[in-house]
Amino acid sequence: MTAENLVLRAQCANAIRVLAMDAVQAAGSGHPGMPMGMADIAEALWRHRLRHDPADPRWIDRDRFVVSNGHGSMLLYALLHLSGYALPMDELRRFRQLHSRTPGHPETGVTPGVETTTGPLGQGIGNAVGMALAEKLLAEAFNRPGHSVIDHRTYVFLGDGCLMEGISHEVCSLAGTWRLNKLVAFYDDNGISIDGEVRGWFSDDTPGRFEAYGWTVLRDVDGHDAQALDAAIAQATTADRPVLVCCKTRIGKGSPNRAGTAKAHGEALGDAEIALTRQALGWSAPPFELPARVAQAWSARESGAALHAAWQARFDAYAQEYPALARELLRRHRSDAPLAEEAEAALASAAAAAQQRQAAVATRKASQQVLDEVGPAMPELIGGSADLTGSNLTDWKGHRALKGAGTGNHVHYGVREFGMAAVMNGLALHGGLRPFGGTFLTFSDYARNGVRMSALMKLPVIYVFTHDSIGLGEDGPTHQPVEHASSLRLIPNVDVWRPADATETAVAWRQALRRTDGPSCLLLSRQALPHAGGGERIEAIARGAYVLQRPEAESVALLASGSEVGVALVAAAMLAEDGIAARVVSVPCLDVFERQSADWRHAVIPRHLPRLAVEAGSTGLWWKLVGEHGDVVGLDGFGESAPAGELFRLFGITAEAVAERARRLLAGATRAGAKEPA
Amino acid sequence: MTAENLVLRAQCANAIRVLAMDAVQAAGSGHPGMPMGMADIAEALWRHRLRHDPADPRWIDRDRFVVSNGHGSMLLYALLHLSGYALPMDELRRFRQLHSRTPGHPETGVTPGVETTTGPLGQGIGNAVGMALAEKLLAEAFNRPGHSVIDHRTYVFLGDGCLMEGISHEVCSLAGTWRLNKLVAFYDDNGISIDGEVRGWFSDDTPGRFEAYGWTVLRDVDGHDAQALDAAIAQATTADRPVLVCCKTRIGKGSPNRAGTAKAHGEALGDAEIALTRQALGWSAPPFELPARVAQAWSARESGAALHAAWQARFDAYAQEYPALARELLRRHRSDAPLAEEAEAALASAAAAAQQRQAAVATRKASQQVLDEVGPAMPELIGGSADLTGSNLTDWKGHRALKGAGTGNHVHYGVREFGMAAVMNGLALHGGLRPFGGTFLTFSDYARNGVRMSALMKLPVIYVFTHDSIGLGEDGPTHQPVEHASSLRLIPNVDVWRPADATETAVAWRQALRRTDGPSCLLLSRQALPHAGGGERIEAIARGAYVLQRPEAESVALLASGSEVGVALVAAAMLAEDGIAARVVSVPCLDVFERQSADWRHAVIPRHLPRLAVEAGSTGLWWKLVGEHGDVVGLDGFGESAPAGELFRLFGITAEAVAERARRLLAGATRAGAKEPA
Numbered sequence A, B: 001m002t003a004e005n006l007v008l009r010a011q012c013a014n015a016i017r018v019l020a021m022d023a024v025q026a027a028g029s030g031h032p033g034m035p036m037g038m039a040d041i042a043e044a045l046w047r048h049r050l051r052h053d054p055a056d057p058r059w060i061d062r063d064r065f066v067v068s069n070g071h072g073s074m075l076l077y078a079l080l081h082l083s084g085y086a087l088p089m090d091e092l093r094r095f096r097q098l099h100s101r102t103p104g105h106p107e108t109g110v111t112p113g114v115e116t117t118t119g120p121l122g123q124g125i126g127n128a129v130g131m132a133l134a135e136k137l138l139a140e141a142f143n144r145p146g147h148s149v150i151d152h153r154t155y156v157f158l159g160d161g162c163l164m165e166g167i168s169h170e171v172c173s174l175a176g177t178w179r180l181n182k183l184v185a186f187y188d189d190n191g192i193s194i195d196g197e198v199r200g201w202f203s204d205d206t207p208g209r210f211e212a213y214g215w216t217v218l219r220d221v222d223g224h225d226a227q228a229l230d231a232a233i234a235q236a237t238t239a240d241r242p243v244l245v246c247c248k249t250r251i252g253k254g255s256p257n258r259a260g261t262a263k264a265h266g267e268a269l270g271d272a273e274i275a276l277t278r279q280a281l282g283w284s285a286p287p288f289e290l291p292a293r294v295a296q297a298w299s300a301r302e303s304g305a306a307l308h309a310a311w312q313a314r315f316d317a318y319a320q321e322y323p324a325l326a327r328e329l330l331r332r333h334r335s336d337a338p339l340a341e342e343a344e345a346a347l348a349s350a351a352a353a354a355q356q357r358q359a360a361v362a363t364r365k366a367s368q369q370v371l372d373e374v375g376p377a378m379p380e381l382i383g384g385s386a387d388l389t390g391s392n393l394t395d396w397k398g399h400r401a402l403k404g405a406g407t408g409n410h411v412h413y414g415v416r417e418f419g420m421a422a423v424m425n426g427l428a429l430h431g432g433l434r435p436f437g438g439t440f441l442t443f444s445d446y447a448r449n450g451v452r453m454s455a456l457m458k459l460p461v462i463y464v465f466t467h468d469s470i471g472l473g474e475d476g477p478t479h480q481p482v483e484h485a486s487s488l489r490l491i492p493n494v495d496v497w498r499p500a501d502a503t504e505t506a507v508a509w510r511q512a513l514r515r516t517d518g519p520s521c522l523l524l525s526r527q528a529l530p531h532a533g534g535g536e537r538i539e540a541i542a543r544g545a546y547v548l549q550r551p552e553a554e555s556v557a558l559l560a561s562g563s564e565v566g567v568a569l570v571a572a573a574m575l576a577e578d579g580i581a582a583r584v585v586s587v588p589c590l591d592v593f594e595r596q597s598a599d600w601r602h603a604v605i606p607r608h609l610p611r612l613a614v615e616a617g618s619t620g621l622w623w624k625l626v627g628e629h630g631d632v633v634g635l636d637g638f639g640e641s642a643p644a645g646e647l648f649r650l651f652g653i654t655a656e657a658v659a660e661r662a663r664r665l666l667a668g669a670t671r672a673g674a675k676e677p678a
Helices: A001-027 A033-048 A070-083 A090-092 A123-142 A160-164 A166-177 A204-212 A224-235 A271-281 A294-298 A301-321 A323-333 A341-357 A363-377 A415-430 A441-456 A484-488 A502-514 A563-579 A590-594 A598-604 A618-626 A643-649 A653-669 B001-029 B033-048 B070-083 B089-093 B125-141 B160-164 B168-177 B206-212 B226-236 B271-281 B292-298 B302-323 B324-331 B342-356 B363-377 B417-430 B441-456 B485-488 B502-514 B563-577 B590-596 B598-604 B620-626 B642-650 B654-670
Strands: A064-067 A152-158 A183-189 A216-222 A244-248 A381-385 A410-412 A433-441 A462-466 A495-497 A521-522 A546-551 A557-558 A582-586 A611-614 A631-633 B064-067 B154-158 B183-189 B216-222 B245-248 B381-385 B410-412 B434-440 B462-465 B495-497 B518-525 B546-549 B557-559 B582-586 B612-616 B630-632
Touching: A001 A033, A001 A070, A001 A090, A001 A224, A001 A294, A033 A070, A033 A152, A033 A183, A033 A224, A033 A557, A064 A070, A064 A123, A064 A166, A064 A631, A064 B342, A070 A090, A070 A294, A123 A152, A123 A166, A123 A183, A123 A323, A123 A415, A123 A441, A123 B630, A160 A166, A160 A183, A166 A224, A166 A415, A166 B168, A183 A502, A204 A244, A204 B206, A216 A224, A216 A462, A224 A244, A294 B410, A301 A323, A301 A611, A341 A363, A341 A502, A363 A381, A363 A462, A363 A502, A363 A521, A381 A415, A381 A484, A415 A441, A433 A441, A441 A462, A441 A484, A441 A521, A441 B441, A484 A495, A484 A521, A484 A618, A484 B485, A484 B620, A495 A502, A495 B168, A546 A563, A557 A653, A557 B001, A563 A611, A563 A653, A582 B630, A590 A598, A598 B518, A611 A618, A611 A653, A611 B302, A618 A631, A618 B620, B001 B033, B001 B070, B001 B089, B001 B271, B001 B292, B033 B070, B033 B183, B033 B226, B064 B070, B064 B125, B070 B292, B125 B154, B125 B168, B125 B183, B125 B324, B125 B417, B125 B441, B160 B168, B160 B183, B168 B417, B206 B216, B216 B226, B226 B271, B226 B302, B292 B582, B302 B324, B342 B363, B342 B502, B363 B462, B363 B502, B363 B518, B381 B417, B417 B434, B417 B441, B434 B441, B441 B462, B441 B518, B462 B502, B485 B518, B495 B502, B495 B590, B502 B518, B546 B563, B557 B563, B557 B620, B557 B654, B563 B582, B563 B612, B563 B654, B590 B598, B612 B620, B612 B654, B620 B630, B630 B654
Parallel strands: A064 A152, A152 A183, A183 A244, A216 A244, A381 A410, A381 A433, A433 A462, A462 A521, A495 A521, A557 A582, A557 A611, A611 A631, B064 B154, B154 B183, B183 B245, B216 B245, B381 B410, B381 B434, B434 B462, B462 B518, B495 B518, B557 B582, B557 B612, B612 B630
Antiparallel strands: A546 A582, B546 B582
8 A cells, every 4th residue: 555545544534533523512512532533444444345325325235334332423424424425514514403414323214324323332233233134144035146136244333332231242142153254343442431441340351252252353453554454354354253353442533632531432622622633633624624635535426336336237137037036125125115915914814813713812822823824924024032932932833943053034032132122123224124023021121222222213123022911920020020011102102012812913913014113012921811802893903992892871991901801801791790881992002092083092982981991010001091080900019929810819900809990980980079099 | 078978969969859840840830950950069059168047047247149040949949948947848839829938030038048039030140249249348348357257258050041141241241350259150051041952042152251251260060070069169269250160061950851951941840750850869758858868968057057156256356346347337237227317417418408509400410419418428338330420420529439359439330231230239139238320311221120120129229310301412312211210110119209409309319318128210310400499398309299389379280300390380480470370299209209198199289270290201100190181291202312402492391381281271171071182
């Protein structure tokens, strides 16, 4: 490499540094340290290796790039702007301002070229593992001899924070086991986290740790030496395993007084230090202006168009020889496409069959029956479980287990709930696959921020959470969900389904699979639940709540979800013997129900009736539906270890108890001036 | 060792196997595989090394023993029964039955000798790390030359599941950094998890991984060879670092047809296989009966009493020489003791000072001011932060940072929220220390099941969750909590405080520190909040909600928490200008408020007034307080990246918007037949 060339490369890296420090300064907040520290690595990767087309950020076969240390968002925005994505300089000026395309942390869907939303540490590397797995699975499924239409890499930047987070252990262990050789992670080893020099709280031998995962580790790469980085990248892209490139860097490099300190991490440098930095870098251009030579050197529009065109030619040849495969590949990558006709037919058939069978069945089993029908019609489904396959019943008839370096359509994630969520997010982000995965509902806690990220990114990931109440029985309070249904409902943009029987389970699956703009959680019972009723209820179920039983002269409404719908039906029958006519409303999905019109909601749950809700879990959210003169039968304390039937009796979640509470409610309502129970 | 002795030891181990398989069979559910696989390790540790006194499970200087793979509860129950704890055989017969002392997973507080509640995988090892840290800190604080009154070890059993979970990475990395040399973990390396042979999803070089954490690793120990185990344990207890003893075992060992298979893990063996196992083990005693020789060999009552007596003599000598220290050590270990007078005085002074200053201050800053006062009066406090010390402001004036192998009273946990929670639970379980730790409220998600375990175990851990709303500003929706306050409130036995100003912050700290039976979360603002008002409100704050402003002829009530109390006060002033008199109710802690009498609750929030609640987060839980004809101003979607002030305006959480909603509410209420807004 010529000296001149090296100078240009340094200037290209400095362009990132200057844009980052100026944008943070303009915003008055942000994180200059990481972009300044990783600028040289970014230059080496983006200008010399990354296969992408700034004109088409959705190109199927592009390399994926993930900033797992998402606070370094300005690095990514600088790269996107410099490379020629639709991210004009004005957007960099508006860093962190309302409705700019440059939010504080990178957000997919907001900024062209941002592959995933990062910031919550450790999840970006998890998404990247999912993307690399998707590439591998799609390449196996679609490539044909002489036709390599899926052949790209996933690159990740990550820092000490990501590596301290537990989720990094889960997903990097999986990447090693799966031999994801097209995954390359660059570790920003700068020795600094927010609290200061990390050695006091992070003394891992990280290279040793990753070797223990079966990764190829490139140690002690000088993260500021372009030639060393080129060599490392060349080596990384020929490995037969995932690669960790350990780059020694200085946080905030370029800033004479802040570089190498925690202060560089998360605050603006200030005008004086910025001036000194400009001087040190030999950078005379004013803020948000670029020397023409640098701008030109960065543009990837031409090279990107050429790469994309070459791929298109390969794809056209493939489409010629394998037209059906080519169509299928494109169909699978349309993230907002409606379900295929065969899938809709399978789902309709599953619901109809369930409705006809009228069988008492655990909804987790009913879920498996739905998968048995829809699985063959949806080859894009990629299931899995966090080591509870035989309990979650995600192993439908046509499942083929992915183990080790093999392929399949069902993933043994091991006991890694959070990792599973992040990997599923990555699978969905990549495109071409529809992930679902299971664990016990209680352990949704472990995955919780991953569910939130599915919701924030509008990813249609499906979470199969079984053993959804004290009905789990003897495993006891550590394993019995109480607050989980409600607390998942509280996460924005998550649809939480708690079906009452096999028919509702089939409809819940249908709605979850139809969704294109957010995740769904299916809360399923361990124990068998009776068939809830007949009639044409499929479309009513899909609206989140519906009237299951509407007697003449009704005087009270019983609302319930999941396993408590059967309880409410029996309670209604008991009340009928006392001459009390009770409407029974099934509420399989509060979230969907709340999106219905007020007319529908009030028709289903009329305000003129006293209302009693029943759910074997937290009562808090039900008061909105029953009103302050209503009542809720539920469980606001922890469960116990005992057979399930005894627990429902112990906690008063039985037909007898519900009928009694309904009688009391009616007695109170008929007294002048209804009083709340104390 | 004589052959006879070896035979006896094998029989002692077999006693565990038989009790486990018989108890699981009697219960019809449970996990025989782990107890049968780890029986020999347990025999070696418990009969030959563990320092404990079955007659006093609370002896301060006992060794701690944690079953991190908590599904192996029958191993622990067998050990406790055999050693002579107050756990009669009848309780083993009632394994997993309602209100037995032998629940499905071990529960501290239920069973004498159970040190922590385990089952959610990976957390037990985290608790153990906390216990070992507590031992180290207390030994440093209390031992004196020639007087070693704190000198015990922490032993952990763990399996593949614990090692797959991310939290194991977080806490074992910390244990290595802290050089917790009195921590010894036994890895049940049986190659099996629920889904089958783990090599398809767990191919880590675990010894290499732990060496990367700075642990001493004993590889390839035969987990069924008593002499090999003795040698390993001897070596483990002389190491200068934490030790991982990698024991090769067979899951379900002893069962001719189930050993070494996933089927041994979690189901009863069945009568036929049990008979075959008895035969294979040469065990003729009927279920729940023990050969006298085995029972006698197991009893640790005499040896335990001797150990305890020897320690008591040492402690008496210590108390003679250092009476104040001895008193303090005992005081600190009384977990249900009221706060010391000095602590109460400091808290009273902090509240009074805040009330007098009337300053606008961020509640995270106010929290630090409280700590500045109370810290010197409570040497048992052990603070910390998950790498956000300067943001959470847990670093009070007298804090001394624990880094690496040093000592201190403030822990840099690194970016390890879940690990922090589990370690804090361990610190609290050990006794002698009162832990608090901070992160951003959003990242409570990462620690969520740890918070739940604090609650289930009734541990008075204090979580300092700062940046409690969109008031966080530019970092954007990944970092802005929305549903978090409400979803923490849903966890049973958690008190969630969201104070409105410095005075409420001081009272929240007081209540949290006074608590002895459960955790508290302090949700604190990034931004400055105005002083909410004058008067004698300290005791009213402590009841969870109180009237802050009660005008004559009031016609509407505004309820708010935290940063929205100031908003409500300004809104009330605006309404007053329109001639509308609004009561303002501050609700710093919904959980505590709901425990008050109905009279108090209705006096504070009267049902005859139209009610409007305001909180910059999920609205769902507020409907119980405002009723269906009330209204809630909140945020049920995700935030945005922008300056905080703009966000409050964007989402309509301003005094203007609240006043307008109150006017609309009143207009609706005065119309005949109040109607819900659509």
